[in-house]
Amino acid sequence: MNKYSTFQLSHRSDLSGTLVTATKPVIVVSGNRCNYAVPHYIRIGSCQPLIESVLPTDQLDNLFITPYISNRFSHTVRIQAINSTNVNIKIGNRKTSKALNARDYWDMHYSTTSIIFASDDVLVMSYPHALNGSKGDTFMMTIPGVNQYLHEYDFVVPTAFDSSISITVQSDDIDGFLLDGNSYNIQSVFNISEGINHFSTFSLPISSGMSSYRT
Numbered sequence: 001m002n003k004y005s006t007f008q009l010s011h012r013s014d015l016s017g018t019l020v021t022a023t024k025p026v027i028v029v030s031g032n033r034c035n036y037a038v039p040h041y042i043r044i045g046s047c048q049p050l051i052e053s054v055l056p057t058d059q060l061d062n063l064f065i066t067p068y069i070s071n072r073f074s075h076t077v078r079i080q081a082i083n084s085t086n087v088n089i090k091i092g093n094r095k096t097s098k099a100l101n102a103r104d105y106w107d108m109h110y111s112t113t114s115i116i117f118a119s120d121d122v123l124v125m126s127y128p129h130a131l132n133g134s135k136g137d138t139f140m141m142t143i144p145g146v147n148q149y150l151h152e153y154d155f156v157v158p159t160a161f162d163s164s165i166s167i168t169v170q171s172d173d174i175d176g177f178l179l180d181g182n183s184y185n186i187q188s189v190f191n192i193s194e195g196i197n198h199f200s201t202f203s204l205p206i207s208s209g210m211s212s213y214r215t
Contacts, residue, residue, distance in 0.1 A: 001026075016080060017103030028054040037076050037127035037138050045130040050140035052125065057082055060121035061145020063197070066114045068190045070164035070203035071136065072128040073111045077143070080105045085120035090194050113190045113201050121145075146199075152214045159208040168201040169215055178214040179204065 001007055009015070020028050031051030036043045062085075066077055079087055081100035088097045091114040098106050100122075108114075116124060124143040130136060149168075157163050169177065171191060177184065189202045 016078070016105050019103070028056075030054050031140060035138075036130070037140065038074075038129050043130075045132075045137065048130070048137045048139065050127070050138070052140045052142055055123060055142060057121070059148065060123055061147050062118040062121050063146040064116040064124045064143050065146060065168045065192065065199045065201060066110055066116070066124075066126060066143055067166040067168045068112050068188075068201040068203055069128055069166045070205070071131065074129040075110050076107055076127040076129065077110060077114070077116075078105050078107050078125045078127070079116065079118070080123040080125070081118075081120070082122065083120045085118045085122060087119075087122065088117040090115045090192065113192050115192050115194050115197065115199070117194070146197075152212070154210070154212045156210055157206055157208045161208070163206050163208065164203050165206045165211075165213075166201065166203045167213065168199055171198040171200045173215045174200045174202075176215050179206070180211055181214075 015030070020026075029051060031049065033049050034047040035050050036047050037050065060082065066075065069075075079100070081087075081102060081104050083102050084100065086097065086099050087106060088095065089108060091110050096108070100106055124145075126141050126143050127138055130138045165179070167177065171193075174186070174189065177186070184204065186202050186204070189200050191198070191200050193199070
């Protein structure tokens with residue numbers, strides 16, 4: 001490939017677990033041109049194009065919190081193994097575990113939040129399900145690992161949408177949360193704990209334009 005050139009590979013089968021290597025740094029984008037991301041018996045609305053950048057393997061993690069997303073109470077999460085790994089998931093008080101071989105994946109469903117532990121680094125993608133009445137399409141997004149969390153973010157919210165922000169923090173940090181320099185009385189907080197790990201996740205409406213988050 002020449003500098004700034006693009007190569008696209010398409011296939012009718014699932015390319016999950018494909019290994020991409022390069023002699024120089026590249027970005028990899030994955031997706032599907034039209035998918036529901038849910039089993040056929042719970043599909044709502046029409047299929048949607050899904051697209052998301054893929055994290056390089058040296059930026060993966062072994063501890064994840066799946067966030068609460070405003071008005072989305074049904075999600076599919078794909079856990080993609082790089083190497084052979086044991087995965088443990090806690091949803092509420094229910095715990096599930098599974099052994100994955102290298103490059104295998106596991107799809108699971110959750111409603112509000114869950115905690116994912118793995119014995120080796122994995123990639124976690126979330127597909128929030130569509131809403132009734134064309135009030136929200138399914139989409140694809142990367143779930144960052146806990147060890148990738150930062151204390152501050154600057155970001156842009158697009159116009160022409162009813163937007164919200166989903167935030168996950170260690171439970172001890174929730175009182176220091178600031179959005180655009182303002183503190184909030186957060187009403188709906190979902191907490192999840194396992195051992196020494198205690199996290200809180202919540203969602204707030206947000207206006208278009210530049211915004212900043214601090215803890």
